[in-house]
Amino acid sequence: MIRLSRKSDYGLVALKALSGLAPDDALSARELSLQQGLPVDLTPKVLARLAQAGLVESSMGKAGGYKLAREARSISIAEVVRVLDGEPSLAPCREGILECGRIDTCDIKHPLENLHREVMDVLSRMSIAQL
Amino acid sequence: MIRLSRKSDYGLVALKALSGLAPDDALSARELSLQQGLPVDLTPKVLARLAQAGLVESSMGKAGGYKLAREARSISIAEVVRVLDGEPSLAPCREGILECGRIDTCDIKHPLENLHREVMDVLSRMSIAQL
DNA sequence: CTAAACTCGGACCAGAACGGTCGCACATCG
DNA sequence: CGATGTGCGACCGTTCTGGTCCGAGTTTAG
Ligand code: SF4
Ligand code: SF4
Numbered sequence: 001m002i003r004l005s006r007k008s009d010y011g012l013v014a015l016k017a018l019s020g021l022a023p024d025d026a027l028s029a030r031e032l033s034l035q036q037g038l039p040v041d042l043t044p045k046v047l048a049r050l051a052q053a054g055l056v057e058s059s060m061g062k063a064g065g066y067k068l069a070r071e072a073r074s075i076s077i078a079e080v081v082r083v084l085d086g087e088p089s090l091a092p093c094r095e096g097i098l099e100c101g102r103i104d105t106c107d108i109k110h111p112l113e114n115l116h117r118e119v120m121d122v123l124s125r126m127s128i129a130q131l
Numbered sequence: 132m133i134r135l136s137r138k139s140d141y142g143l144v145a146l147k148a149l150s151g152l153a154p155d156d157a158l159s160a161r162e163l164s165l166q167q168g169l170p171v172d173l174t175p176k177v178l179a180r181l182a183q184a185g186l187v188e189s190s191m192g193k194a195g196g197y198k199l200a201r202e203a204r205s206i207s208i209a210e211v212v213r214v215l216d217g218e219p220s221l222a223p224c225r226e227g228i229l230e231c232g233r234i235d236t237c238d239i240k241h242p243l244e245n246l247h248r249e250v251m252d253v254l255s256r257m258s259i260a261q262l
Numbered sequence: 263c264t265a266a267a268c269t270c271g272g273a274c275c276a277g278a279a280c281g282g283t284c285g286c287a288c289a290t291c292g
Numbered sequence: 293c294g295a296t297g298t299g300c301g302a303c304c305g306t307t308c309t310g311g312t313c314c315g316a317g318t319t320t321a322g
Contacts, residue, residue, distance in 0.1 A: 001136055001279090002212065002219040002250060006310060009223050012239055028268065037233045041312055048270060061319025062267040077246065081133065088133040092140050102168045108143055111262040115208065115253065119133060122249045131242040132308095137281060159297065172283055179299060192290025193296045 007084045010038050011046050015080065015128045018056065019072040026065030046084065053083040071129075078123035090116035138215045141169050142177050146211065146259045149187065150203040157196030177215065184214040202260075209254035221247035 017036055021027060033043035047066050051058045057069045068075070081088060091112040093100050100106070148167055152158060164174035178197050182189045188200045199206070212219060222243040224231050231237070 001216050002133060002221065002254075003223065004221055005132055005308095006223055012243075013233070013237075016239055030268080037236075039311065042310075044269070045271090045311095051270090058269060059319085060267095060269050060317080063320065064268045064318085066269090085132045090133065090135055092134065092137055102144070105168075106144075108147055108262045111257070112143075115257055118253045119250055122246065122253060123133075126242070126246055131239050136279095161297080170282065173281075175298070176282095176300085182299085189298060190290085191288080191296095191298050194291070195289085195297050197298090 004081055005085050007046055007049075008081045010042065011050060011080050011084045012077065012128070013038060014043065014047060014066075015050070015055070015068070015072075015075065016131055018066060018068050019128050021067060024067075026059055026063075026067045028065040032066070049084055050080075055080070055083065073127050073129040075128045076124045077126045077128075078120050080128075081123065088120075090119060135212055136216050138177055139212045141173065142181060142211050142215045143208065143259070144169065145174065145178060145197075146181070146186070146199070146203075146206065147262055149197060149199050150259050152198060155198075157190055157194075157198045159196040163197070180215055181211075186211070186214065204258050204260040206259045207255045208257045208259075209251050211259075212254060219251075221250060 013036055014032060017032055018027060029044040029047050030040065032038070032047075033040045047056060047058070050056045051066065054069055055075060056066045058064065058066050091109060093103050093106070093109065103109070144167055145163055148163055149158060160175040160178050161171065163169070163178075164171045178187060178189070181187045182197065185200055186206060187197045189195065189197050222240060224234050224237070224240065234240070
């Protein structure tokens, strides 16, 4: 199914929210989730993942919170999805465990990979700044 | 996750196999699955789905089998996916049960829909004939 | 120094989606 | 009539994922 996961969806919402912040301001996970209507307990996890991938910066302590680590323009949808859902691949193979048997003689494998690249291109062209 | 389901994958393989047939020849599900290395019990189901969607034609009886109902060139990947996996939607909303709460005030919903349309475009541009 | 507010990270659970299997009714051909 | 093959729906076991909980470490306020 061609659908991005809830995690990625929320991640985009959160990043979008953070993109509207003053340069040196930060937003706590709690505030963000309340203000955006996201599950309060899930948001920190998503943000943490984004933080360790270097997309957002976190500051600890009482007045801590999150803010974008880079320009909103330079963060692509593709990157967010990759971080939150793992490297996606259009074809079921290459997923390690899912051996297909056909994998050696498969004639649709390479065309699918091209297709995959095209899709990722589309996702790469859109950034957080464009919502 | 951006990944097509096993069903769709198998569907593409099957259609590709059928596309290499003589115009008035048919291939039984059993033959096809053995020759292509697909799960023998799953193939009929995939083909049946494709048949009732009008992508392939089935002939019953002893010498029965399946064959393409239309030109290979005119069957797009998008169509196959839609038939086998249901109408995909990039964003989790609109899936009926998955109410998001944000859905009324969501600011990323429309941009995501545009993105979705672009992705489907990519999938529409490739046909079975190109593998 | 103490307490409060916040992040970090992993463990954990329930429910849905998915891949895969089985069985039976019906149609066609010899 | 019997063999072959489709049509279709019901049925499971596994995996994935959305969602929750808890403890530990950190910084600032008072
Ligand atoms: S090898 Fe071919 S049939 Fe198997 S999962 Fe990959 S693309 Fe699909
Ligand atoms: S956050 Fe917006 S895009 Fe995502 S599911 Fe909710 S309404 Fe749809």
